[in-house]
Amino acid sequence: MKSILFYLPSTGSHMQITRGMAGTNPANYQNMLRQLTHQVRAADEMGYWGASFTEHHFHIEGFEVSNNPILLGLYLGQQTKNIRIGQMANVLPLHNPIRLAEDLSMLDHMMRGRTFVGIARGFQRRWADVMGQVYGVGGTLSDRSESDRRNRRLFEEHWEIIKKAWTNETFTHEGEQWTIPPKDLEFPYDAVRRFGRGQDDAGRIVEVGIAPRPYQNPHPPVFQPFSFSEDTFRFCARENVVPIVMHTDPVRVGELLDVYVEEAEAAGRGRLARGESVGVMRDVLVSRNKEEAHHWARHGGGFIFDNWFGPMGFTEALRNTGETGPIGSDYDTLVERGLEWVGTPDDINRKIERLVEHHTPEYLLQCQYSGPIPHDVQMRSLELWATEIAPNWL
Template sequence: MKSILFYLPTVGSHAQVQRGMAGVNPQNYQNMLRQLTRQAQAADELGYWGLSFTEHHFHTEGFEVSNNPIMLGLYLGMQTRHIRVGQMANVLPLHNPLRLAEDLAMLDHMTRGRAFVGIARGFQKRWADIMGQVYGVGGTLSDAGERDRRNRALFEEHWEIIKKAWTTETFTHSGEQWTIPVPDLEFPYEAVRRYGRGLDENGVIREVGIAPKPYQRPHPPVFQPFSFSEDTFRFCAREGVVPILMNTDDQIVARLMDIYREEAEAAGHGTLRRGERVGVMKDVLVSRDSGEAHHWASRGGGFIFENWFGPMGFTEALRATGETGPIGSDYKTLVDRGLEWVGTPDDINRMIEKLVERHDPEYLLQCQYSGLIPHDVQLRSLELWATEIAPNWL
């Protein structure tokens, strides 16, 4: 099982966040960069597969201050040697797909093939509705309404453009949102015809291409985190994308994994074992003392979930098959439902044993709450995982 650290970097400590507006304090941000650097270097030395960051904007509260995961990944990629760097994820409907394709190709080159890519549809309306207005799209909670349909359509069109940009020297595209190139685009320069491609005999551009192409061929590995719908799993299976499953109910997890395998095989991706090319997400914190681990985790993921994710609807990821009614977002509920992998190495080895026996996912996305959880506690957790847990599940 490949371990990917997923940072939702908080700018400020637990106490500083509670005082308010921690995100705008420049010293808090410098402390975050310093701690992330040390943790990334430790993870690199300890053999973690990858390191990733979310994308969110306007977080003056201090939560998830990661408005450009590509840039943050490059910053840490330049200070590490082996660990892969990626995003979980770029919110695809809200990006210019050509620019994003270029930026990700550059990241892949600058890290010499250590980049991986995350794509997502976006759910936080505060920033998605503001920054998506140019595309007529905003955040969605996957409710199958008109807003959701528009978001999904743009997500899939942007993904199609990015794939073309990465995998073909020059290309065209005609879709609901984009026409590439625009009609009758005159660019009558002989250098294009002589040294490039895409110019017709009348001096009109008929195709375009990006440069550079990705370092990895045909492109870096692609993930779609926080996946829980059948439509998303079918899309990922067809496209060769790795979904990161966000659900704690074994029956739902099994169903989605079976859908992925069946759809991937139908799309010609070969015969997959159950769990292959699928990941699951957990909050992870390891300590020699279980009580200490839960103390800090309750101030990290527990604090964030109760005050941030829970009110935004993420409690649906905790719902069991057939269950109705409200679900709590308190830390005890997270533990009882299985989102928290918190405790001693022995505790977590037993949790992994059950997961592997039932589902055997290829990837584990480990949520990390830097800032809220003290730096030394997180460093020790990384070491305990790498030395006393990971070797049992390679």
Template sequence: MKSILFYLPVVGSYAQITKGMAGINDQNYQNMLYQLTKQSQLADDLGYWGVAFTEHHFHIEGFEESNNPILLDLYVAMQTTNIKVGQMANVLPFQNPIRLAEDIAMLDHMSRGRAFVGIARGYQKRWADVLGQTYNVGATFSDRSERDLANRQRFNEHWELLKELWTSETVSTSTEHWQVPPPGIEFNHAAVDEYGRGQDQNGVITEIGIAPKPLQKPYPQVFQPFSFSEESFRFCAREGIVPIVMNTDDEIISRLLDVYQEEAEASGHGQLKRGQRIGIFRDVLVSRDAEEAHYWARRGNGFVFPKWFGPMGFGEVLRRKGEEGAVGSDYETLNERGFEFVGTPDQINRQVEALVANHNPEYLLQWQYSGPVPHDVQMRSMELWQTEVAPNWL
């Protein structure tokens, strides 16, 4: 099982965040970068598979100050040697897919083939509806509404364009929202005919290509967090994408894994092993002292989840099959439902044992809370995980 560290990252300590506006404090941001450097370097030395960041904007509160995950990836890659760097994820409907294809290809080269890619549809209205206004599409929560369908259509369109740009030397394509290149671009440059291509006899541009292409061929491994619906799992299975499961109910997870295996086989990917190309997402904090671990976890995910994610509907990932009514998102519920892998190495080994027995995921995405959880506590947690938990599940 491959361990990926997932950072929002949070900017500011628990005390600073509760005072308000921690996200615009310059020293808080510098402290986050320092901790991220040291933790990524330790993860690299310990043999973690990867480190990932998300894309969210306008987080003046400090909860997840990660407006450009590709830049954070490059920051980490320049200070490490082996660990892979990626995004969980780029919010595809609100991105210019041509620029994104270029940026990821550059990251892959600059990290010498250590990049991986994440794509998502976007759920936070505050920023998605602001940045998405020029694309006439907004945030969604997969409710089959008109907005949801428009979001998915743009997501699929951008994904297809990304793939074509990565894998074809030059591209000429037309979709509902994109024509690449637009008609009538008169360039008439002799160097294009002499050294490149994509210009007709009248000097009009007919094809374009990005350069460089990704170093990894045909392109880096792609992930989609956080996948909830069977429709998303079928899409991921067809495309060879790794879905990241956030749900905690074993019956629900099993059904999603069944769907993935069925669709992958039907799409010509062969018979995958159970859990192959699947990721599970959990909050992870390891300590010699279980009480200490839970104390800090309450100030990490136990603070951020009910304050930020729960009110946005993420409590649904804790719902058990057939359960009705509201589902809490407090720390006790998170822990009782199995989202928290928090405690001693022995305790967490038992949780991982059950996870592997039930689902055997290829990847485990581990939520990290630099800021609310002190730097030294996280560093010890990473070392304990990689020396006393991970070796049992390689």
């Protein structure tokens, strides 16, 4: 499996976050940058496949202070040599797709092809509804409401535009939201005809193109976290996108992987192996001392899930097939359901054995809670994974 670190990232320790407004403290942000720098440099030296960062806004609480994962990735990419740097993910419906295609192409060049791209639909309504006003869209929890359907349509249209921009010298687009270029766009300058393209004989722009196009051909690898539904898996299979499964129920995970294989074959990608081009996400913390690992994981992912993700509906990722009723979001439930890969190297190796017995995902997305989990604990965890776990599963 290819290991990708996934940082939210948090600013402030567990104590600083519980005091309130940790995300607004400049010293906390500087500490986060220093810790990420050391951790990602170490991961680079240890052979991790990638590191990634989320996109969320308005996080004054300090949980996910990562409003620009492209910029944060460039900051860390310039300080590393081999590790791939990407996003998990850019929220497509809330971006100008041409600007996003350009920014990602620039990042790909600046990283000399060491980048990968994440795309998502967006679920946190506090920022999505505020920043999506210009497109008439907001956050969604895939409830098949009109707002949810509008979000999906815009997500797919923006993805279509980005693909066209990346893979064509010039292109056009007609969709629900965008007409590219607008009708009767006059730009009667001879330099376009002499040195470029996309202009008709009357001096009107009939096609546009971005520069630069991506460094990688045809474009960087694309991922979509966090995928629950068959609709998302079918979309990813058709589009050659890697879905990241957050679900913990082995039966449901198997069903989704089978859907991906079926749809990829129908789309002409051939017969993939089960788990090929698919990733699984788990919270990971490794220690020589199991009790210490669980202590810090309870204060890291356990604390954040119980106070943030659980109330937003992510407990559905813990639901077993056929199960009804509410599911807890406390740390003990996360451990029991299998979201937490926490313990000694032997503990984690046994968890991987159970996963690959049935699924064999190509990627493992390791959620990291820097800030609430002390830096030295995180650094030891990275080393134990690289030296005593990863060599068994390459």
